[in-house]
Each structure stands twice: as structure tokens, then as C-alpha cells.
Amino acid sequence: MTVWLRGDHLVRHRGPVARRPDERVLLVEAESFARKLPYHPHKLTLVFGAMRRLRDELREAGRTVHYRQVGTFEDGLTAHFETHPDDRLVTTAPQADGARERIESLVSDAGGTVEFVPDERFCCSPEQFDEWAGDGRYRHENFYRFMRRETGYLMDGGDPVGGEWNYDDQNRETPPADWSPADPPSFDYDDIVHETAAWVEQTFAGGYEDPPYGGDWADPEPFRWPVTRRQAVRALDHFVTHRLADFGPYQDAMRGGEWAMSHSLLSTSLNLGLLLPDEVIERAIEAYEDGSVPLNSVEGFVRQVLGWREFMRHVYRREMPDLATANQLGADEPLPELYWTGDTDMACLSDVVDGVRERGYSHHIERLMILANFGLVYGVEPAQLNRWFHAGYVDAFHWVTTPNVVEMGLYGAGVFATKPYAASANYVDKMSDYCSGCPYYKTKTTGEGACPFNALYWDFLDRNEDQLRSNHRMGLMYSHVDNKDEEEWNDIRERADEIRTLAERGDL
Template identity: 55%
Template sequence: MTLWLLGDQLYPEAAPLQRHDSVLLVEAHEFADRLAYHPQKLTLLFAAMRHARDDLRDRGVDVTYLRAATFGDALDDYFAANPGASLTVMRPSSHGAADRLRELVESRGGSLSVVASDLFVTSPAEWDRWTDGRGDGYRQEQWYRHVRRETGVLMDGDDPVGGDWNYDEQNRETPPDDWDAPPLPTFEPDDLTREVHAFVTERYGDHWGDADLDGFPWPVTRSEALAALDQFVETRLPAFGPYQDAMLQGEWALAHSLLSPALNLGLLHPREVVDAATAAYRDGDADVPLQSVEGFVRQLLGWREFMRHAYREAMPGLADANQLGQERDLPPLYWTGDTDMACLSAAVGHVRRRGYAHHIERLMVLSNFALLYGVDPAALNRWFHLGFVDAFHWVTTPNVVGMGSFGTDLVSSKPYAASANYVNRMSDHCASCPYDPDETTGEDACPFNSLYWDFLREHEETLRGTGRMGLVYHHVDDKDDAEWRAIRDRAADVRADAANGDL
């Protein structure tokens, strides 16, 4: 029997791969005509697939590698050569994908067995046991502690190492003025990657984003991914914890791991990444503080695993969730980066240049502005999906629709809405921005401020009753009618300027 290995399932030690001596890989191209995917994302995906093909062949695996417009076209060729063949596939992470693949195979006279994915730390069955009886009241922190207990990661018997489960309060520092970001990994594209890049730039030449491979930081092979992991643990993990929420002009990566693309393609397994980080702390490396290791582990065993299961459980409704009824289009600045708002211009520029922005830029700048502006969650989700090299539907949808847009309260009990105060506290952007973070109204006031208060007032009926919004609405109540008129006028001007590309 042959294993159909999908392009985001490239982990060479996956259990199903060990049980099959032949593999089918399909490089389909037509899907990328539907959205203007970032050229570096497509280069990364196709290059990783072709390198995985060659690595498997070097290990003695019989690999059939088909390039076609669609999966259906490739399967026509496959079953013409292998009539009645039986295939196995690890369950895809995207909702409904397993059923669609089975239909494609069976309609061509073959059969498809779907087996459990071996690419996560926790299983759907474990999630179902944990959520049984909890209703809708579960949250990521509870899940995170459960997974820590079950895996023994950063545990001292029944207690967390260091005495606390979460060191988030120590992960909110801003670097001093003389701080230099640690060096980044770079991977010089080999001939195969350059061949893929040439194909992508010719086939999808009008797609959004910078196609330049200069300083390409994304591993496309298993060996490069392992090197990237080692480089992070040895070089950037110590500073990751305290500065993980910071934003600095001229720094697109700071001390972040940059491992999410490799993880989401399967070039790395999340457990081996967690083990590498915890080993650096456990082995007594004084340069790796607990707050850094715990913060990194929380991203993987906490958010990543939680989001995967939340997506699985909440689809298909999650994709179109829009509890606030927001319907505006993305303003042009998300495509051009052309805005005087320093933080927003920088974040969009990072995505356009690298197909990447770190988690605070994603949540508190890119998503926060869209939330306050009133963007349709599905439109923002499409932008994230096409623009980020690490974006797949299972991970962007709960993060962007659920968390960033508050399209549902599935993953958060309140919206992650913030005024300019947050950006000013966590970055140096405001110092060089023409907008004043301390002003709410007037032409020089930071757009975040009027949009923030206008958003709270517009959605008061939905938000006021949530337990964590009570203090905020005390401040809403303190404003008189004259102040509200000024706020609404400024917010209307901000939205009009953004819509016209003049913000």
C-alpha cells in the first residue's frame, strides 16, 4: 500500500511513513490561482516537497511525484498507471479535506484509508476526553496545564518547575536602547530551491509580496530545519522570553524562533522542538531563563495544540463566524503598507517582505486595527492565509477569526482590542510616528484611540455583559456627549482616510 504524503506532512519519522515503502506526493498548482499567495510561501512549500521527495528516495523509499493543476488531474495519471490502487493518508488538518480526498480517490476506482495524524503532541481523543462535561467553558490555560501534566514537560512531580505555571508577566519587557537582536539563521537557496523559485515567479508573477530570496530565513529540508532549531536554542532562546511581546523599528524577528513554517510543514515535530528548548534549561545553561523556556513551551503545547483542536471542533461554522457583524473590506494599507501609522506600516512591511510578522504584530497591530476598523473576519483571515509563510487554514482561522477578530468567543472571553497605549508601552514605534498616542481626537491623534472607543460604543450591547469588560465600560460611562461626538467624528475620519488610502 502507498502512503499519500501531503505537502504539510513532511515529517520523515512519522509513524505511517515507517509502515509504507512507497509514497505518493502531489504538487498541485491551480489552488494558488484562487488567492495571491506570497511568492516566498509558495517557494517554501514546493521546495520543501521536492527536497522531501529526494530525501525519501535517498532512504530507499519508492516515491511517485506528480506535478499537475489539481489533485484530481494527478490522480487521473496515477490510477491510469495503477488501476484499483489502495492509498493511505494521514488525516489532514484542514476541515473536510479527508472526505474530499477520499471522494477523489474512490471516483477513480481506488480506495483511501485515513489514519491518525502523527504531527501533533496531543490527539483528538485526548482533547475529547478533556473537554467531556466542560461545556463551552474551557480555555487555553486550562488545556496547557493539562498537557504539561500529561507530558511531564517542565514538571517537578505534580507541580510546575519553578512553582508557577505561567511566566507571562515576565514576558512583557522592552529591550534597552543598546540591545542588539541576536543573529538570524539564513539558508542559501540551492539549485533545486532556485528552480522552484523561478517556476513560482513565472507561474504566479502577479502575486502579492516580495519574491526576493536574499537572506531567505526559511528551511526547506529536514536538515536545515534541525539546524534552525539548534540555532534558536543556542542563540535566541535566552532573549526570547523577556522580549517576546516587544516591537522595535527595524527589527522584524527580534528573538523569535521563526520555526513555525518548519513545524507547519512537518519538517520539525513539536515534541522534539519542546524537548530541545527544555533540555537547554534542564541541563543547567545559565543563559536560558525559565521565563524564556516556559513562554516558548506555552506557544507550542498551549496555543498551537489548543488552536488545532478548537478548529477541528468548531468547523465549519468557525470560518464564517462574525458575532459582531463586522462587514468592512480590508483597507488598502494592508496591501501597500502605505500609512503614516509607524506600527502598522512596519508590520505590513514585514509580511510583504518576508511573509512573516511575530505574534504581537499579528494580534495587537494587524488584527487589532482590523477589529477596531470593522473588517469582516473572513476577509482578514484570507489576507493572513495568503500572506504568511506559516499560514494554513487550521491555524489562521481560530487565531484570526476567533482571537484576532472576536468573531466568536470560542477561544477568548473578550476581544483583544487595545488603544495606542499598548503599542506605545510595548514598542518604540510611537516615538517616530506623526500620530500622538496620548490624544484621542483631532487630526494628530493616533487612529487606534478613537477607533478603540468607537468600537466599544458600537458593540456595547454584545460586550458590556462579559465579565472581563466591566472596568472598560466604567470608562465608557465616564465620557460625556460632547466627547463622544468628537470621538465618533474622529473615528469616521480615520475610517474614511484608511478606505481611501490616505491614513
């Protein structure tokens, strides 16, 4: 029997590796995985660097590790079963749609068998979620409260600690001008990680035909993500000690030049299994209990990890394969090239896209209210934006990117989102400092120099009226729609067309 650790399940301190200390371990590093999409080089350095480091750590701890650097998974498994005929692999159940069947058939074609064990990277099992959800539509808030009760996190008997389930009213603040967040942690990498980064650069840069800019993520900053369990634990400590207190109040705020704000930067470690959600949550709660961080920040953070992350995983599991191509609004515009190049005068969009090009990261509100919001009001086909997010982000995996982009960002399916997150410059201006340095006029909707978000926003409401007007959560927006006369609508439609033409030409 062999424990097979796949590249996105690098859990060492629990799961099959810990439970079967005498079994050998298999890791398959397949180049074909890296060629599926024009991934950001930091994503490839992260996954391959973390796999290589884990190989060395396990060997140092006396484990037998077979590390196969091969073209495809088929090659890796064939080589494994040639050396160990009729072996049985034990591996964590995968999240990606159809992956279980693909793995079963690959292993059986290569001459072995495979056993799946539960995924330690989540708190809520499929059975638990399905029992909670039944056949009905699911709401995140109800799920989150269910999980609080199930786990007892931030609970005082049957009631939420502090008396409220959420502190959203305290968590929408704009930081004062003299505020600056603590610097993100940095890590000393050994030769393995440097060599991996160089190999990624040499092997994959510019090596993609589609799309035209794929594989050319500009000039990335140095790699900055934890690749070992030790580094990930340090990242968690750093966050809880220096950033968590401000996480709550400023979690929805954006500021040019502050790419991390007070976000945790823990998604890569959680998604790879270097950290597990329960330990992250418990560490944050401890900090509340010892009085070092306020409840609104800790509750806001627990909501993200215990609520949203778990919820998205199960929505994906239940709604695939339809979710990946869902497009209930019939949006059919191609993804503008500016998502790949960052080449636009729009200060908000260009800053956020540049950040993705440099770091493979932007925080949640930039993803939702700048990148996805622009795609939504512009009318980008959801699957195209999903592909871009999947390629560009260090923390992107199909199970988490898809529900976030297709459903939360672009309102593609209506399975849990109750309305589209469409917003104009008014929102961007309220939550950021971008507009003050932008050549576009935030208050203008049409005419020369008008902010593109404005005309596109109204055009979005207009062209999707049949589907959206009856939604009671859109009532206020449609009351503003009704206040516009025909002449205004003509100007808005004309400006929206002009913006699409400018974007297609690369002149926006």
C-alpha cells in the same frame, strides 16, 4: 499500497513513510492549490521547494517516489491510479475542515481507496482533547496544564517545575535600548530551491484577479525558511542556542527594524512536519536542565507549542465550519487596501505590513496587537482579514490561521476568547518604539493628526456596548467609557468616520 505525502505533511522520520520503508511514495504537486489565494511567493517556494527536496532525498535513500506535477489533485490521482489500478493510498488525516471527505471522494473517483493515519505533527489526539473538553467551553490555561500533566513536560511529580504554571510577570519586559537579538539563521539552498523560487515568480506573480493587489507582494527579500529536515533541525539548534534565553522576557515586545526579535521562527517547520512538537519542546527543556536558559523563557516557549498550537488545532476541528464565518460583533467593513499595500503613515501598521510583504512573516504580538487589533477596532469583517492572513503568511494553514484571526484576533465567535484584544496607542507605545517615529500623535484621540487607534478604540467600545458591557473583564474599560461626555463622543465618532474615509481613499 502507496504512502501519499501531502504538501503540508512532509514528515519523513516518523509516520507512514518511516513505518512502511518498503512502500512507494506519492507526492502530488498541484498548481490549482497555489491559485486558490494570492499566496505570498515565499509560501509557495516553501511548500513546493520542501516537496521537491523531500522527493530527491527519498530517492537518494533508495525509495521509489512518484512525483506528479499536475494542474489539479484530480489529475494527479487519476494518473496514479492509471499506473497502479486499485491501489490503496495511506495518508495522514488532514486538518482542514471537510478535507477528509474531499480526499475520499477524489480518490474513489480516480479508482482507488484511501486509509487515514493519525497526524504526527501534534501531541494531543482528538480523543484526548475531546475527553478533556467534554461539551463545555474551553479555556487555554486549563488545557495547557492538562497537557503538562499528560506529557510530564516541565513537571516535578504532580507540580510544575519551579512551583508556578506560568512566568508571565517576567515575560512582558521591554528590551533596553542597547539590546539587539541574535541574527536569524540563514540557509544555503541548492538549485532545486532556486529553481522553484524562479518558477513561482514566473508562474504566479500578478496572476490573481481578486483582490486588486493579490499576487503582487511588492519586492520580497530573498527566501529564508528551512525546506529540509536538516535545515529545520539547524534552525531549532540556532534558536535554542542563541535566542531562546531572550524569548521569554521580550516575547511581547515590538521594535521597528527587528522583525524577528527573539522568536523561534519555527512555525513553518512545525506546520510542514519538518520538525515535530515533542522534539522541539524536549530540546528547549534540555537547555533549561543544563542551565543554559532560564525557566521563564522555556516555560513561555513550551506554553506556545504544547499549549496554544495544540489548542488551536482542536478548537478549529470542533468549531468548524461555523468558525470561518463567525462574526458575533457584526463587523462588516471591507478590508482596507493598506493591508495589501502597506501604504499608510501609521508607523506601526506600515512597518508590520511591509514586513509581511517582504518576508511573509511577522511575530505574534505584531499579528495580534497591530494587524488584528486594527482590524478589530476598525470593524473589518473577520472572514476578510482571515483571507488576507491566509494569503500573506508563510506559516498560514486554514486550521491555524482561522482560530487565531477570527477568534483570538477579532473575537468573532466567543468560543475560547473571554474578551476582545482591543487596544489603543497607549498599548502600542508601551510595547514598542513605533510611536516615537510616527507622524500621528499617540496621546491625541480626536482632531488633526490624532492616532487612528485611539478614536477607533473608543468607537469600538461604544458601538459594541450591548455585547461587551456585561463582560466582567471589560468593566475597567467601560468605566472609562462612562467618564466621557456627549461632546467627546461626537468628536470620537466623527474622527472614527473620518479615519475610515481616509483608509478607503488610501490616505491614512
